[in-house]
Amino acid sequence: MDEDDVSIREQNFHSQVREYIICFLLFAILYILSYFIIRRYKRKADEQEDEDAIVNRISLFLSTFTLAVSAASVLLLPFSIVSNEILLSFPQNYYIKWLNGSLIHGLWNLVSLFSNLCLFVLMPFAFFFLESEGFAGLKKGIKARILETLVMLILLALLIFGIVWVASALIDNDAASKESLYDLWDFYLPYLYSCISLMGCLLLLLCTPVGLSRMFTVMGQLLVKPTILEDLDEQIYIITLKEEILERKLNGVNTAAEFNSLELEHELDNVRTAKTKLERRKKASAWERNLVYPAVMILLLLETSSSVILVACNILRLLVDETAMPKGSRGPGIGSVSLFTFGFVGAALEIILIFYLMVSSVVGFYSLCFFRNFMPKKDDTTMTKIIGNTVSILVLSSALPVMSRTLGVTRFDLLGDFGRFNWLGNFYIVLSYNLLFTIMTTLCLIRTFTSAVREELLKAIGLDKLQLSNNSRDSDSAKPSTNGHQKAL
Numbered sequence: 352m353d354e355d356d357v358s359i360r361e362q363n364f365h366s367q368v369r370e371y372i373i374c375f376l377l378f379a380i381l382y383i384l385s386y387f388i389i390r391r392y393k394r395k396a397d398e399q400e401d402e403d404a405i406v407n408r409i410s411l412f413l414s415t416f417t418l419a420v421s422a423a424s425v426l427l428l429p430f431s432i433v434s435n436e437i438l439l440s441f442p443q444n445y446y447i448k449w450l451n452g453s454l455i456h457g458l459w460n461l462v463s464l465f466s467n468l469c470l471f472v473l474m475p476f477a478f479f480f481l482e483s484e485g486f487a488g489l490k491k492g493i494k495a496r497i498l499e500t501l502v503m504l505i506l507l508a509l510l511i512f513g514i515v516w517v518a519s520a521l522i523d524n525d526a527a528s529k530e531s532l533y534d535l536w537d538f539y540l541p542y543l544y545s546c547i548s549l550m551g552c553l554l555l556l557l558c559t560p561v562g563l564s565r566m567f568t569v570m571g572q573l574l575v576k577p578t579i580l581e582d583l584d585e586q587i588y589i590i591t592l593k594e595e596i597l598e599r600k601l602n603g604v605n606t607a608a609e610f611n612s613l614e615l616e617h618e619l620d621n622v623r624t625a626k627t628k629l630e631r632r633k634k635a636s637a638w639e640r641n642l643v644y645p646a647v648m649i650l651l652l653l654e655t656s657s658s659v660i661l662v663a664c665n666i667l668r669l670l671v672d673e674t675a676m677p678k679g680s681r682g683p684g685i686g687s688v689s690l691f692t693f694g695f696v697g698a699a700l701e702i703i704l705i706f707y708l709m710v711s712s713v714v715g716f717y718s719l720c721f722f723r724n725f726m727p728k729k730d731d732t733t734m735t736k737i738i739g740n741t742v743s744i745l746v747l748s749s750a751l752p753v754m755s756r757t758l759g760v761t762r763f764d765l766l767g768d769f770g771r772f773n774w775l776g777n778f779y780i781v782l783s784y785n786l787l788f789t790i791m792t793t794l795c796l797i798r799t800f801t802s803a804v805r806e807e808l809l810k811a812i813g814l815d816k817l818q819l820s821n822n823s824r825d826s827d828s829a830k831p832s833t834n835g836h837q838k839a840l
Contacts, residue, residue: 370454374461378419381426385418389737392727402493406481410734413477417469417741423462424748425709428755429702431455432763436698459766466749470547472504474742479503481734515543545772551750552757555712556788558747559754562715563655564795569714570651574644590626597622654707658760659792661704665759666785669778677756677765677775701761708760709751716747757781758788 389411434450441447483503485495597619668675717726727740752769755761765775774780 366453369449370457373449373454374458377458378423381419381422382415385422386415389415389418389741392729392732393737394731394733402491402496405493406496407734410477410481410738413469413473414734414737414741417474417745420462420465420469421741421745421748423458424466424745425706425751427459427462428705428752428761428763430458431766432698432702432761435763436695440694456766459769463768466745469745470742470749471508471543474738474745475504475507476500478735478738481738511543515546545774547746548750548753548769548772549774551746552754552784554716555747555750555754556784556791558715558719559708559712560715560788560791560795561718562711562713563658563792564799565714565718566651566655566711567648567799570647571644574647587626587629590622590629594619594622594626654704655792655796658704658708658758659789661760662758662785662789662792666782666789668759669782669785675759676778676781677753704760705751705755708755709748712747712751713744716743757784759785 393411434455437447437450479500480496483496483499485491486499489495489498597615601615601619665675716722722743725736725739725743727736732740752765753772753775756763756765757775
């Protein structure tokens with residue numbers, strides 16, 4: 352019996368070490384990819400090894416770690432779905448023995464832990480450390496900035512703790528709930544992360560319908576549209592004449608007319624951009640023009656309509672079956688039962704739909720008027736804006752598995768702390784979330800597909816001239832004066 356116990360302990364130890372090594376290798380790959388992505392958008396700083404450069408480097412590493420955790424959150428559901436199908440198809444294969452339910456559960460728990468760590472510790476530390484200068488009276492340096500950052504983190508933690516304690520006491524006026532908040536690790540942090548997850552799901556509810564309708568416009572700008580009843584040679588000839596006229600005007604403008612030269616340069620850049628697009632459309636092959644664009648648009652339409660249909664079916668399932676609730680469902684373990692009728696084909700379609708929802712949510716996030724100026728620019732993004740973008744993507748990606756399960760896009764159960772959120776067991780919240788998603792997505796799609804008809808109606812009525820006059824008036828009011836300041840109405 353003792354030898355058997357020792358052998359079992361050794362097997363458990365080796366399996367745990369193997370799981371940690373696999374998790375480390377997967378996260379290292381995500382970290383390297385995240386580093387190259389952030390370096391692509393980060394503003395190029397000086398090569399001097401001064402204090403600010405060290406602070407920027409530390410903030411860069413923390414932001415890279417956070418972006419890698421966000422990528423891991425996005426890949427949780429696809430990796431778990433594929434692992435389940437592989438274990439069902441090859442149950443006795445020697446080369447996939449490392450892929451088991453313990454590894455999947457460990458990945459979900461690690462991603463949940465790192466999400467909490469990044470959201471509540473690392474990103475606030477990176478922001479305060481970047482903005483800190485040290486307390487007055489102390490010697491300036493890295494130590495002084497770290498001390499100020501730690502003090503700010505403690506004050507922020509006390510403030511958030513007080514807000515959550517008061518909110519919990521108001522919502523659930525019970526002595527047990529008040530005493531449970533004193534348990535920091537077992538109740539307070541999961542409760543706070545549950546609130547953040549609910550906010551992330553609400554943000555996804557706002558961004559995803561906008562992004563689903565916006566994807567058609569974005570892909571239309573990236574792809575080459577078919578040339579139907581268009582003469583590209585004539586359009587290129589006309590725009591080339593405009594370019595030559597603007598260049599002559601720009602060369603003949605006096606140096607005193609600073610505003611006219613700036614306006615002409617801006618107009619010349621727009622003309623050159625339009626000319627580049629026309630030349631690209633002319634050089635594109637017939638296959639790219641007439642096959643790729645319609646195929647991509649049909650694929651986007653199928654993905655969007657299938658997501659709306661799945662959510663509508665999930666609403667009916669919620670009204671009939673209690674097990675459709677995301678928190679109450681506790682299915683079999685990993686590798687026991689297939690969740691799809693068509694096996695790997697059904698799993699691939701579901702994974703494509705999950706990735707499509709994530710991309711649409713990011714596109715919708717940067718399409719909102721509140722966050723439009725928040726979009727990072729290549730080689731011209733400050734470190735503060737990078738921190739804000741990584742936090743936003745972390746909130747969206749952490750809420751993606753919860754949203755996918757709440758909307759019924761996937762039937763895979765939420766594992767770890769993702770399935771322990773309090774609001775997932777509320778029937779009215781889950782049903783309202785599904786209804787709002789369906790209604791908002793339908794309205795956004797109707798607005799997108801009827802925009803051309805509305806423009807023609809406005810032209811027929813004559814309201815387009817009114818809009819143009821308002822736009823011109825706004826543009827005149829925003830013209831800078833000769834001294835560089837902006838004119839105001």
